[in-house]
Amino acid sequence: MASRLLKFSKIVSQPPAVREASARISDFEEISDAFIQEKAAEQASRCSQCGIPFCQSHCPLGNHIPDWLQLAAEGRTREAYEVSASTNPMPEVCGRVCPQDKLCEGNCVVEKAGFGTVTIGAVERWLTDTAVREGWVRPIAPERERPESVGIVGAGPAGMAAAERLRREGFKVTVYDRYDRAGGLMIYGIPNFKLDKSIPLRRHQALVEGGVEFRFGWELGRDGSVAGLRAEHDAVFLAIGAYAARRLELPGETNMKPLAALEFLTASNRKGLGDPVEGFEAGDLNARDKRVVVVGGGDTAMDCVRTAVRQGAKTVTCLYRRERETMPGSAREVKHAESEGVTFEWLSAPARLADGKIEIQPMKLDMSGGGRGRVLPDDGPVWSLEADMVIEALGFSPEDAAAMSGGASIHLTPRGTIEADPKTLQTGEPGVYAAGDLVRGPSLVVWALKDAITASDAIVRHFAEIKEPA
Ligand SMILES: Cc1cc2nc3c(=O)[nH]c(=O)nc-3n(C[C@H](O)[C@H](O)[C@H](O)COP(=O)(O)OP(=O)(O)OC[C@H]3O[C@@H](n4cnc5c(N)ncnc54)[C@H](O)[C@@H]3O)c2cc1C
Ligand code: SF4
Known part of the structure; x- marks a missing residue:
């Protein structure tokens, strides 16, 4: 039988289709479609089955990735699911939210060789979604009860x-x-x-x-x-x-009170779950028709800007004091945010709040000490952005x-x-x-x-x- 693996040079890397930005910003549904069986098997067949699988060593769970890719490529989906679930308590979650570009897929040898990564996360997600649909997930039924x-x-x-x-x-x-x-x-x-x-x-x-x-x-x-x-x-x-959220306490005379990222995101998630949310109905936690400025460069900031877009904000801007290359968030999330209409202002830090605007201090990087560099105020003039809602996403x-x-x-x-x-x-x-x-x-x-x-x-x-x- 011809090998169902090592197809990376013949089959291009193809993650599941992502919905067009114009369609996905009008709802809160997941943005990527699921694989179908043939496509998942085809993408799994691109695995090169390396002797030393760097994808596996860069997965925090040490998932046996080449093993379940091989089984998926051979159409042995149930076994592939069992192997994937044996090391990962929530494969369908990780397949969706892991920053794969920094973990497994970013270290895939096929990717490093310039052929485009094996779409590990998408296959992992598909395996468990299929297992749930097919009723393969083992119920939690202990063989014996313990006294503790x-x-x-x-x-x-x-x-x-x-x-x-x-x-x-x-x-x-x-x-x-x-x-x-x-x-x-x-x-x-x-x-x-x-x-x-x-x-x-x-x-x-x-x-x-x-x-x-x-x-x-x-x-x-x-x-x-x-x-x-x-x-x-x-x-x-x-x-x-x-x-415990880090806060800025920006100076300025204004009635505008910056929101903490989780206040904003929790309200939005609760609305999606059908809960009544007073602050949302009153408008304080709702970005609709507002000019929104989000401060921060991590995944939380990306979730805030993309939530604001979906709530119908007039404009959404992300301020980050460093450059794109040194953002802590996943590059994939930044790309999604840009395609959904978010404007990024790099090397920019909030300086002061005023009625209807936020003043911005340009920053520069001093690379003399190496590493990611020290962020310092630049000599350029302070400028301002119109803002009705400021959200701080600065870490916890x-x-x-x-x-x-x-x-x-x-x-x-x-x-x-x-x-x-x-x-x-x-x-x-x-x-x-x-x-x-x-x-x-x-x-x-x-x-x-x-x-x-x-x-x-x-x-x-x-x-x-x-x-x-x-
Ligand atoms: C906006 C946002 C987006 C993120 N996006 C991603 C992503 O895309 N990918 C990714 O891998 N990670 C992401 N993360 C990080 C990830 O969610 C966390 O690392 C992970 O959830 C941590 O899990 P945990 O179980 O330690 O804590 P948590 O998920 O925070 O759960 C802690 C639980 O403890 C409860 N709790 C807190 N204090 C008390 C108390 N005193 N008494 C009783 N209960 C309490 C809380 O209610 C909560 O249910 C994101 C984080 C944020 C904030
Ligand atoms: S997506 Fe899966 S295989 Fe990749 S790092 Fe996360 S848990 Fe590991």
Whole structure:
């Protein structure tokens, strides 16, 4: 039989079609179409099956990418899905939101050789979407029940992935979250056009059906402490993310109050989920007919500009103090934003607010110290942009988890993240583990999943060492 692989020189790299910008800006639906079976198999067949797969070593989960690409190319879709799901707790999420250009696909040998990357993320997403459609996803049904319980705080990707892994092992799992829905930033941060809300909601449903208990509206620090939870559960897993937003406090005499990015995005996501949102109805959190300026250059800034476009903003401008090449956000997201009509002002920092406008200080880069360079004010004149809504997307750090400890030994790093043993993610308090943005600072879904695996496997090992249940 002729090989179904190594087709990279004959078949061009072709990700799923992206809807035209003019069509996609009028709704919040995902922007790319799904593969069909033939196309997914064809694109998977471009894999060169390298001896040392750099895609795999640059995937935080170490996914066995060449293996599932080979199975997909051979039409063995169910097996491909099983292999892909064996290392990734949420392949359909990662296939959609990982910055593949910086991770697996950016390090694909076929890409490096100039043939265009193998579309790894799109195949990964397609495999799980197909598995869900075909009913291949294994329900969470532990082979045996264990006597121990684990309390998980935070129902984001880290908390949900740990809940699934631990419940499959038979632990009693309770997930606490201050929100009213599971998903964390997958539900209230990342917009629907990048990740359809049905995906985290479906994962939540599967956890409930598998026996995981959820307590919503429960806030660590207000409704309980780490020490209190530790007394109630045999182990505690903290995954409360990073929600303290960096703010600018711009000078100026104006009634315009800049919004924090998550305030804006959460309101938009809630509207999409059908919730009443007072600030949105009143107009304060709605970009419709406004001249919107977003400050920042990461993925959160890209989500804000693209949400503002979809809400019907009059103009949308992104201010970034460095250049395009050194933006922290994914280049793919910047490209999407540009094609949707967003204007970028590089080397530009906000200086002052005035009625109906924002004044802008031109910046320059001093490269004498190397690296990404130091950003300094340039001598050029301060200029201004008309603005009715200013959104700050400048990054986050974790809220003070030590203050929620209730006497448990929770120590913070100078960055405000929780100190944890890198091998097990156990904190200074025995039996208390931490994961995701709370430990790393603002990061990626795929890293939160990786942490969930590390910490839940450490919990499983710990109890296996104490005693094997009958
Ligand atoms: C706007 C935006 C866009 C992003 N886009 C991408 C992207 O495209 N790709 C990507 O890979 N990553 C993206 N990220 C980053 C990614 O979402 C995070 O790295 C990831 O969600 C972290 O997972 P987590 O489980 O650690 O925390 P979170 O997802 O933040 O979940 C934490 C959970 O803890 C709960 N919680 C917080 N404090 C408390 C408390 N005191 N008590 C009880 N519950 C609490 C919260 O309600 C939340 O449900 C984005 C982030 C933002 C903000
Ligand atoms: S999890 Fe992310 S980095 Fe890993 S293969 Fe999937 S898309 Fe690539």
